[in-house]
Amino acid sequence: xxxxxxxxEICQTCDPCEARRACKTRAIVKIxxxxxxxxxxxxxxxxxxxxxxCTFQAIMLKNGWHPH
Numbered sequence: 001x002x003x004x005x006x007x008x009e010i011c012q013t014c015d016p017c018e019a020r021r022a023c024k025t026r027a028i029v030k031i032x033x034x035x036x037x038x039x040x041x042x043x044x045x046x047x048x049x050x051x052x053x054c055t056f057q058a059i060m061l062k063n064g065w066h067p068h
């Protein structure tokens with residue numbers, strides 16, 4: 001199954017994070033305003049919506065184990 005992965009060197013810690021706003025399962029979590037978001041894989045369904053909405057293309061889908 002595909003799973004999203006954030007490239008921390010590309011992530012700009014946007015506020016608001018467009019990928020987070022687009023995530024229908026709320027798998028992208030941001031705790032502090034100045035910190036980058038992270039992906040809660042147990043909530044992710046692998047749809048890829050975060051990939052296409054990230055302004056800086058900091059998220060990509062990769063093959064891998066998914067906790068569902």
